[in-house]
Amino acid sequence: xxxxxxxxxxxxxxxxxxxxxxxxxxxxxxxxxxxxxxxxxxxxxxxxxxxxxxxxxxxxxxxxxxxxxxxxxxxxxxxxxxxxxxxxxxxxxxxxxxxxxxxxxxxxxxxxxxxxxxxxxxxxxxxxxxxxxxxxxxxxxxxxxxxxxxxxxxxxxxxxxxxxxxxxxxxxxxxxxxxxxxxxxxxxxxxxxxxxxxxxxxxxxxxxxxxxxxxxxxxxxxxxxxxxxxxxxxxxxxxxxxxxxxxxxxxxxxxxxxxxxxxxxxxxxxxxxxxxx
Amino acid sequence: xxxxxxxxxxxxxxxxxxxxxxxxxxxxxxxxxxxxxxxxxxxxxxxxxxxxxxxxxxxxxxxxxxxxxxxxxxxxxxxxxxxxxxxxxxxxxxxxxxxxxxxxxxxxxxxxxxxxxxxxxxxxxxxxxxxxxxxxxxxxxxxxxxxxxxxxxxxxxxxxxxxxxxxxxxxxxxxxxxxxxxxxxxxxxxxxxxxxxxxxxxxxxxxxxxxxxxxxxxxxxxxxxxxxxxxxxxxxxxxxxxxxxxxxxxxxxxxxxxxxxxxxxxxxxxxxxxxxxxxxxxxxxxxxxxxxxxxxxxxxxxxxxxxxxxxxxxxxxxxxxxxxxxxxxxxxxxxxxxxxxxxxxxxxxxxxxxxxxxxxxxxxxxxxxxxxxxxxxxxxxxxxxxxxxxxxxxxxxxx
Numbered sequence: 001x002x003x004x005x006x007x008x009x010x011x012x013x014x015x016x017x018x019x020x021x022x023x024x025x026x027x028x029x030x031x032x033x034x035x036x037x038x039x040x041x042x043x044x045x046x047x048x049x050x051x052x053x054x055x056x057x058x059x060x061x062x063x064x065x066x067x068x069x070x071x072x073x074x075x076x077x078x079x080x081x082x083x084x085x086x087x088x089x090x091x092x093x094x095x096x097x098x099x100x101x102x103x104x105x106x107x108x109x110x111x112x113x114x115x116x117x118x119x120x121x122x123x124x125x126x127x128x129x130x131x132x133x134x135x136x137x138x139x140x141x142x143x144x145x146x147x148x149x150x151x152x153x154x155x156x157x158x159x160x161x162x163x164x165x166x167x168x169x170x171x172x173x174x175x176x177x178x179x180x181x182x183x184x185x186x187x188x189x190x191x192x193x194x195x196x197x198x199x200x201x202x203x204x205x206x207x208x209x210x211x212x213x214x215x216x217x218x219x220x221x222x223x224x225x226x227x228x229x230x231x232x233x234x235x236x237x238x239x240x241x242x243x244x245x246x247x248x249x250x251x252x253x254x255x256x257x258x259x260x261x262x263x264x265x266x267x268x269x270x271x272x273x274x275x276x277x
Numbered sequence: 278x279x280x281x282x283x284x285x286x287x288x289x290x291x292x293x294x295x296x297x298x299x300x301x302x303x304x305x306x307x308x309x310x311x312x313x314x315x316x317x318x319x320x321x322x323x324x325x326x327x328x329x330x331x332x333x334x335x336x337x338x339x340x341x342x343x344x345x346x347x348x349x350x351x352x353x354x355x356x357x358x359x360x361x362x363x364x365x366x367x368x369x370x371x372x373x374x375x376x377x378x379x380x381x382x383x384x385x386x387x388x389x390x391x392x393x394x395x396x397x398x399x400x401x402x403x404x405x406x407x408x409x410x411x412x413x414x415x416x417x418x419x420x421x422x423x424x425x426x427x428x429x430x431x432x433x434x435x436x437x438x439x440x441x442x443x444x445x446x447x448x449x450x451x452x453x454x455x456x457x458x459x460x461x462x463x464x465x466x467x468x469x470x471x472x473x474x475x476x477x478x479x480x481x482x483x484x485x486x487x488x489x490x491x492x493x494x495x496x497x498x499x500x501x502x503x504x505x506x507x508x509x510x511x512x513x514x515x516x517x518x519x520x521x522x523x524x525x526x527x528x529x530x531x532x533x534x535x536x537x538x539x540x541x542x543x544x545x546x547x548x549x550x551x552x553x554x555x556x557x558x559x560x561x562x563x564x565x566x567x568x569x570x571x572x573x574x575x576x577x578x579x580x581x582x583x584x585x586x587x588x589x590x591x592x593x594x595x596x597x598x599x600x601x602x603x604x605x606x607x608x609x610x611x612x613x614x615x616x617x618x619x620x621x622x623x624x625x626x627x628x629x630x631x632x633x634x635x636x637x638x639x640x641x642x643x644x645x646x647x648x649x650x651x652x653x654x655x656x657x658x659x660x661x662x663x664x665x666x667x668x669x670x671x672x673x674x675x676x
Contacts, residue, residue, distance in 0.1 A: 014369075014521055015331070015371050016313055016333070016369065016370040016585040046580060047579060048626040048629050050572075050596070050625045052639075077572070251637075
């Protein structure tokens with residue numbers, strides 16, 4: 001297949017499988033497609049969605065991440081999060097760690113990047129990526145972090161005035177030997193935590209919290225993951241105001257099936273969006 | 278102590294193996310795989326997409342290479358719902374090694390119903406002896422350079438090109454399949470199936486039929502030109518031309534280095550073994566890995582709709598790891614009993630361009646991979662059926 005007869009090429013005009021030797025036609029290709037290959041910056045505008053969820057987001061049928069969280073739909077394209085959270089999303093590299101593998105010809109070093117993304121308003125994500133170059137690892141980690149964005153529930157310490165500023169209750173997360181405990185704090189207390197979880201909590205949009213950690217917190221990976229785990233649990237905690245039964249709504253992917261045939265009696269609760277009353 | 282050390286050793290071996298795998302994956306990526314990708318573009322003029330120009334196109338009606346001996350009967354309908362299949366795309370893929378494949382076109386048809394596609398995905402695992410039913414069909418047609426239908430010189434592209442003979446009558450409703458049956462009242466309008474005849478009748482032929490009969494009585498010698506099929510009414514997909522590019526044309530120059538001196542909270546030289554655990558949680562899992570490499574590959578040219586490569590070394594780009602065929606699942610060629618090889622795959626970006634709706638029951642696929650006869654064999658059947666494999670996204674969330 002690699003050899004192509006210089007004489008009688010198969011077919012007329014442009015066809016698939018023309019072979020490497022066909023450089024002559026590239027002139028047109030270069031002119032026409034140059035802009036596709038060129039600017040990396042206009043990647044976002046040129047995003048062609050690959051999944052159905054992506055197509056729904058691009059169309060504009062889905063306007064907030066909460067609609068996706070409500071139905072636990074897996075987010076497979078980071079551009080979805082980009083479109084929905086837009087410019088509010090900030091990222092930070094927590095650590096670049098070289099890891100090495102022994103080969104016959106010496107050591108092969110790759111770089112592992114830990115990136116945290118967040119919009120300081122209830123969404124955080126954590127991404128880890130290993131690659132040969134630092135820049136590639138960081139880029140990949142940012143994408144992974146966007147894919148793993150989770151909602152964070154915030155609540156009040158005492159009087160329910162103003163916006164929620166702290167965790168709704170005491171929560172604890174564990175990873176490896178590290179356990180991190182978040183305790184609600186009054187306004188103005190600030191984030192009382194070590195440097196590493198403080199960053200994550202700032203990205204989450206939590207303003208005041210007391211923390212307590214145990215275990216080998218020197219291991220940054222476990223420490224960060226334990227904090228992240230803790231934040232994920234904030235929406236998993238059943239508080240008295242969630243005692244009312246939820247009426248389930250139809251997911252964009254689910255067909256109109258037996259779900260609505262069953263009689264349900266509760267009031268519809270938008271359990272993701274409301275501020276705690 | 279012994280069991281502990283054994284555990285530690287085996288854990289390390291495991292992690293080394295994993296590193297091995299990762300390394301192998303990376304090395305594979307570095308091998309220059311020669312792949313051509315197809316993009317969609319609005320055609321400059323619909324005339325350019327007629328069959329004597331040997332187009333590669335999507336949507337609309339197919340430009341049949343051999344205009345007479347079209348596929349009929351069971352090959353033109355979905356095996357599940359018995360509706361005639363809808364034209365998806367065709368590509369012009371000549372092979373220069375053999376004389377008989379100077380012109381070579383591959384046509385893809387599929388049933389637009391998602392229910393049929395789900396059933397198709399189940400049936401494609403079955404062996405050929407069980408006579409599986411399909412809702413996605415691919416046809417290959419090839420002609421030598423000197424043939425009865427087209428001139429042996431390349432088309433001049435000056436607006437005067439014409440095919441040598443007029444083709445067979447096509448269905449008045451879809452314009453896709455051969456119109457073997459005719460309307461029983463006017464005896465003029467051809468149809469490919471009863472269903473299309475019924476639809477055309479309801480949407481306008483009822484009125485036209487009488488006019489045609491009237492015209493016939495007055496002027497019996499004129500051959501009535503039927504109106505071209507109404508694309509909107511019969512929901513044919515929008516027509517595009519497919520433009521071909523090499524994938525390596527999109528390799529960007531070395532990535533700009535985001536400054537390595539990014540401040541990290543912990544000094545760089547601190548290493549730790551427990552990061553492996555973190556890796557497992559955030560990276561591993563076969564499905565996610567294949568999805569990640571899929572995304573990376575298509576990020577070079579995100580609007581690609583088709584990937585083509587007849588190179589035997591090239592594997593199809595699968596988005597997921599589940600639902601892939603093994604060598605056993607790919608049958609032999611129906612006509613020459615030779616082996617099939619991967620030729621091209623249709624990407625899900627095409628759905629975006631086709632404007633397919635995004636309801637819960639609308640068409641959606643992960644990738645459609647087409648395997649064709651390695652030898653591109655000849656046989657008396659003009660449009661030979663090839664093998665397709667559909668990989669769908671799992672409907673239930675896979676953790």
